[in-house]
Amino acid sequence: MKANTPTALDAALRTDARAEGAFGAAKNSIRIYGALSAAALLAVVVVASSGHMVNTFMWVRAALLPVAAVLIHRLPLSAALGSRRAFDRVSALAVIMPIAIIGVDLIPGICPLWYAVMQVVCMLPVIRVAFIIRGSAPRAVFPKTR
Numbered sequence: 001m002k003a004n005t006p007t008a009l010d011a012a013l014r015t016d017a018r019a020e021g022a023f024g025a026a027k028n029s030i031r032i033y034g035a036l037s038a039a040a041l042l043a044v045v046v047v048a049s050s051g052h053m054v055n056t057f058m059w060v061r062a063a064l065l066p067v068a069a070v071l072i073h074r075l076p077l078s079a080a081l082g083s084r085r086a087f088d089r090v091s092a093l094a095v096i097m098p099i100a101i102i103g104v105d106l107i108p109g110i111c112p113l114w115y116a117v118m119q120v121v122c123m124l125p126v127i128r129v130a131f132i133i134r135g136s137a138p139r140a141v142f143p144k145t146r
Contacts, residue, residue: 018137023080026090026132029125030076034069036122041066043118058111061101065122076129079138087133087142094130098123 044062048054072093078086101123105116132138 019141026076026129029129030073033125037065091133
């Protein structure tokens with residue numbers, strides 16, 4: 001069983017204000033992503049209720065992305081508390097998600113242009129997280145291990 005003693009990582013997180021600020025900015029960006037994803041879901045509901053065509057892909061993606069935002073929001077929180085695993089996950093997700101989501105939207109005929117543009121706008125805060133998390137301050141707190 002592990003004792004509740006401060007580790008070197010805890011001390012590094014507490015003393016490095018830049019890292020703390022970076023994790024805070026990442027958390028805020030994920031919140032913005034969640035709000036934009038919820039707005040995208042609302043837009044799909046409005047378009048569908050107005051009689052325009054909304055396909056299953058749009059419904060599923062619009063419903064899942066706000067849920068993903070809630071789950072992803074926990075990662076920078078855990079990383080700020082010293083979790084290397086959460087840091088690695090948020091670092092990877094922030095790069096993979098925009099590529100995957102925008103890439104799928106570029107497939108001709110899968111979704112209308114307005115929806116693809118809305119998804120790109122939703123991914124902008126996630127792209128910001130990729131740059132923030134890969135910055136020098138968070139990487140200094142979590143140096144590469146072999």
